[in-house]
Amino acid sequence: MILAGLPGRAPAATPSAATWDDELDVRTSCPSHRGTLTLDPEVRRGSLDHAIPDGVLAAAYASEADLPVLLLVGDADPPADHEALARTAKSLARARLSVVHGGHHDVLNDLQHRSVAAEVIAFLETLRNDLRPLVTVRSSAW
Template sequence: MTNAYDEPEGIAPRGTVIVAPGRGETAAAYARFGRRIAADGYRVRVPDRAGVEKLLVDDGLPGPKVIVGSDTGALVALDLAARQVPGLDAIVLAGLPVPRPVNLTNWEAEVEARTSCPNHQRVLTGGGALRGGLSVAPGEAATGVTLPSLGLHGDADTISPLEEARPLYPGTLVAIAGGKHDVLNDVTHRTVAATVVLFLERLRLGADLPVIAQVQR
């Protein structure tokens, strides 16, 4: 099953964003993110894990096609980029996990480690994540990625500390002040979404990501 969020009626689609959820997460966790990115003209799809690669070769979806992966979903994005699978134009990596298990005492501790956003905490508790999902040890991050990439990582992430995760990112890395592990859905989700949209807009201009907005002073 794939959750779909389309561009506003009458607007030509600007590309496709395929969201790859992380450990324990369901597609419901990305409804807010999907609606926000779609409002800027992008088609957003949140499939099950097996559906990510299929969507890349779906001719009915417009390019450029970008995978936005969170936690182990980011590992999926890295793997597909390293293998240079057809149809993939760029990747966005959020909260890349360090390769070790996470030991949290209970569900409340897991939710608190994921996000400080009260709305997202309610989404997680209401079906956005499975209890104990973070206890599964993640795999290793693929290397050798040459596609355009954007990294997003909270500097308050206790599940995957920023300084340990930093070497895993192949391209540009943006640290989010006060951000926890579910950085796409944390209290700074508006800033994070805007950062993603700016990356997507630059990608539309070319794989070398031409700069659109320049600070002059």
């Protein structure tokens, strides 16, 4: 299972996006994705202020599913509850929490989307290899 941009339980903790530009700032810093969101008539503006149903969040945060989980979150994602994500990752037997530096709420479509895609691919390849990573950094000067 891959969960990306999972919000916290309390939307009130997120600064309200007063304008569309404010909401875009919370979502992404990628100019292409900002344009796509702006031009898409199906995007519900102001939806970041809406609470996610408790059942959906409970399924994510209190899951006892015995399957590998990749949690992706941006470190610049105000709707995310980073502490709850860390607790969830620690509570699951086969979970990985990956934090995208400079990543916003739409972490799959932010400026770092190629690195996020690489993380997803590495996760999928690790699944195919019985949860043993195919690449391990043995030494690095950076």
